Amino acid sequence: xxxxxxxxxxxxxxxxxxxxxxxxxxxxxxxxxxxxxxxxxxxxxxxxxxxxxxxxxxxxxxxxxxxxxxxxxxxxxxxxxxxxxxxxxxxxxxxxxxxxxxxxxxxxxxxxxxxxxxxxxxxxxxxxxxxxxxxxxxxxxxxxxxxxxxxxxxxxxxxxxxxxxxxxxxxxxxxxxxxxxxxxxxxxxxxxxxxxxxxxxxxxxxxxxxxxxxxx
Numbered sequence: 520x521x522x523x524x525x526x527x528x529x530x531x532x533x534x535x536x537x538x539x540x541x542x543x544x545x546x547x548x549x550x551x552x553x554x555x556x557x558x559x560x561x562x563x564x565x566x567x568x569x570x571x572x573x574x575x576x577x578x579x580x581x582x583x584x585x586x587x588x589x590x591x592x593x594x595x596x597x598x599x600x601x602x603x604x605x606x607x608x609x610x611x612x613x614x615x616x617x618x619x620x621x622x623x624x625x626x627x628x629x630x631x632x633x634x635x636x637x638x639x640x641x642x643x644x645x646x647x648x649x650x651x652x653x654x655x656x657x658x659x660x661x662x663x664x665x666x667x668x669x670x671x672x673x674x675x676x677x678x679x680x681x682x683x684x685x686x687x688x689x690x691x692x693x694x695x696x697x698x699x700x701x702x703x704x705x706x707x708x709x710x711x712x713x714x715x716x717x718x719x720x721x722x723x724x725x726x727x728x729x730x731x732x733x734x735x
Contacts, residue, residue, distance in 0.1 A: 531552075539583050546616055555608060561606070561609075589630050591630035594607035595638065611640065611641040663700055676688075
């Protein structure tokens with residue numbers, strides 16, 4: 520959507536700004552913009568020029584667009600993962616007018632972490648509350664056994680419905696463990712991402728692979 524060369528980025532900005540005056544209809548832009556909107560959109564490497572941040576923000580303001588918060592991992596592009604030169608940036612985003620936001624009040628924007636590309640896609644769900652997702656296959660992770668809280672998850676799930684038969688107990692317990700494990704790995708992932716030392720990077724890569732296997 521945006522020019523990768525910095526010298527041509529104003530061309531994209533000049534193309535985006537007039538769209539707001541073409542039609543009064545609600546509208547949205549989504550994709551890989553190749554621009555950063557905030558200083559926090561980049562981690563690692565040299566600081567992004569403030570002139571480019573200000574230029575893109577000014578374009579968004581003139582286009583009357585609102586940046587939609589991203590759920591999940593906050594960066595959609597990276598380079599040199601697992602090294603001390605690791606750079607992460609948020610290039611993918613979605614922005615919409617106030618009227619569009621009112622039209623779809625239950626929207627959510629998700630980051631789809633990729634393990635095979637340096638770019639991650641973003642997924643916009645228009646009516647998140649009405650979505651119904653198929654059941655995912657339960658996978659028990661041996662690493663959970665090292666956490667002292669796992670027995671509490673099992674006990675709470677098993678005792679919550681004493682009238683259940685054995686198979687129903689097992690199914691309920693599996694769902695509880697799956698959700699607990701997803702939160703556990705996600706919390707560890709976020710905590711480690713805040714550090715950029717060699718050990719933390721190695722732990723991040725391992726936990727990211729574990730988390731991807733749980734949600735795949």
